[in-house]
Amino acid sequence: MLLELTIENFAIIPSLHLSFHEGMTALTGETGAGKSIIIDAMGLLAGSRGSSDYIRQGADKCLLEGLFELPKQSSCVQLLDELGIEHEEDVLIVQRDMSVSGKSVCRVNGRIVTLTNLRRIGMYLVDIQGQNEHQELLQPERHLALVDSFGSESFKQQLADYQIKYSEFRQLEKQVHSIQANEQSYVQRIDMxxxxxxxxxxxxxxxxxxxxxxxxxxxxxxxxxxxxxxTQSYQLLSSEESNSLDGVSMALNELQGISHLDAEYEQISENVQSAYYLLQEAASDLSRQIDHLELDEERLEEVVSRLETIRQLKRKYGESIPAILAYYEEISRELSEVNMSEEQLEELEKRLAFKQQEIWQLAERLHVQRKNIAAGLEKAILQELSELYMENAQFDVHFHSEKNLRETGFDQVEFYLTTNPGEPLKPLVRVASGGELSRILLALKTIFSKAQGMTSIVFDEVDTGVSGRVAQAIAEKIAKIATDSQVLCITHLPQVAAVADYQYFISKSVKEGRTETKVEQLTSDERVNEIARMLSGAEITDLTLEHARELLTAAQARE
Structure with missing residues (x-):
């Protein structure tokens, strides 16, 4: 429930502070006085998208603040806990600042929240019914949600379970389709x-x-x-003409003859001796190499061919043999997984078929339950419409037979209506007038308000296009809704204003060359005058004053 509303520098409102009460409050005044501006402010506090155009001319920013009683729904408390918002005092203070630069700051109990999260919270705080909701009634795609909202908690849980399963199904389907779409290119890669x-x-x-x-x-x-x-080396060492080894041997004999005379001679002798043995060994090695050496041209061709093969493989697969072998291991692993991938695809396809069957069964169950819900909704709406002087109306929730799975199942529904006996049922969008839409919307809200547990409902001129006894019936319906929820109602109908528990008069004036909106709560006598004005227009007569008193007295008697 909305307890207090503060507005600063918003449109033509420089500053405004209002207190609200339980029951029904009527907001009345001349057209253009600013009634809808107050509702716009409430909508922004509930998370509607804002604009710097809302800021009063000449101001840098506007401030909106609402004090709400903490909603009793456990899901609301869970949301606040999820967002880290304190709520020990059982109230929520919602603030929203908007600057001319376009910056918007939202706070709930002092904690900054995103606009999306403010909208999530706002769903529990206030339900604004106006021309937009009229338009939603003319959009068949919105009708299914209305039918579902009439269902039990058990049905809504089943719908939530279905939506989880449906999401899983779509993700799996996307995965399978992706693999199948790439199958041809994948097969080509495997071949390569x-x-x-x-x-x-x-x-x-x-x-x-x-x-x-x-x-x-x-x-x-x-x-x-x-x-x-x-050959040359061997000949130089061992040939008869120039035998180097014989020369070294002779030199060694000469040195050995004098080595005992001096230590240095002895060292030279030992070095020559070592050289002699090494040269002798080298000559032997040269001889062996010459004996085994032969030209194998066939082997040379094999080696050259093999090196060319390696060069081609290096050009394709790596800069060296280890790199080529590493690449071989890599593609071998990938190829070893091919069979596994095929098995995985088969397994995914089996899972997909199973999940599809599963959600079809869930969708069938939702369909059966929706048929029962629709029957109950038709009966309840016809009862409400009868009380709103549409007793000849026939209302039908029409199910389309097309069966394509969607997030809500396979059902598509559309509201059908006829208001004249003997006329066939036709889509609501084609047959309902503005006044009839107002009554249908009010009938729906009467049915849903208690079940949805909304603490504050705003009716923004939902009584457009009606008068007389229909206006009185609408007034009584709104008053009935106010027994379970706080109701704020902008109205031009005196019958509706008369049944309100409280009435605020909204007016505008020019002060220092600037237009300003003013709001004041009316006393009992002031309500008589205001309702008389609503009855007669500018001129208030004794007769209209008497009629206004009668309306107020009759409203109090019905209480």
Whole structure:
């Protein structure tokens, strides 16, 4: 319930502070006086999108503040706890500042909240019914939500469970479709990887193979040069014409003859002796190498061909044999997972089929329950419409037979109406007048207000297009709603104003060249005068005053 409302520098309101009460409060006044501006302010406190256009000309910012009684719904308390908002005193202070720069700051009990979260909280604080709601009645896509809101808590829980399952189904469906859509390109990649794997596998690469092949190739390519070098070296060491080893041997004999005469001679002798043995060993090695050396041109071709194979593989798969082998391991792992992926897709498709069957069953159950809910809603609305002098009306919740799963199931409903006996039922959007829409909206709100547990309901000229006994019936309906919820009602109908527990008069005046809106709570005598004005217009007569008193007296008697 709204307890207090403070407005500063908002539209044509420089400053305003109002206190509200339980029951029904009527807001009356001339057209353009600013009644709807007050409702706009309440809407902004409930999370409506704002604009710097709301700020009073010449001001830097506007301030809106509402003091609300803490709603009793446990879901509201859970939301406040989730957002970290203190609520020990069982009240909520909602503040909203908007500056000309476009910046908007929202606070609940002093804690800054986002506009989205303010809107979530605002759903529990105030329900504003006006021309927008008339428009919603003309939108068939909104009718299903109205039917569902008439359902039991058990039904609403089943709907919530369905929506969770439906979300899971859609996510899984998206995953499966994504895999299936990529299946062709995936198969092409597998073919390519299999070719690469086979090509590397057939090469039978060894880690140090390339270095060994290069060395072998260099030897085979330089056979003649190697042969000449070995032969010349051997001849220089061991040939009869110039036998270096014999010369060294003779030198060694001479040195050994004098080595005992001086330590240095002895050292030289030992060095020559070591050189002699090393040269002798080298000559033997040269001889062996010459004996085994032969030109294998076929092997040279094999080595060159093998090195070309390695070069081609390096160009495709890596800069070295270890890199190629690492790539081979990588694609082998990917290929080993192919069968697993196919099995995974089959498993996902099975799960998808199961979930689809599951949510279809849930949707069927929702459909059956909605049929029962719709029957009860039709009966309740016809009863309310009868009390609003639409006793000849027929109202039907029409179910479309199209079965496509959506977030709400497969049901599509539309309200059908006829107000004239003998005329067929037709879509509400095609047959309802403005006055009839007002009565249908009021009938719905009468049915739903107690079940929804709204603490504060605002009716913004929902009585448009009616008069006479219909106006009186609407007045009584609004008063009935006020027995369970606080009701604030902007009205131009004297019948509606008369049944209110409180009445505020809204007027505007020009002060120092600026238009200002003023709001004052009317006393009993002032209410008589205001209702008389509403009855007759500008001229108030004794007759209209008497009629106004009768309306107020009759309203009090009904209480």
């Amino acid at each position: 990887l299999q070719f690469q794997q086979e090509e590397i596998q057939q090469a039978e690469l060894q880690p140090n193979e390339e270095e060994q092949l290069i060395e072998e190739r260099d030897k085979l390519s330089n056979f003649q040069k190697i042969l000449d070098g070995l």
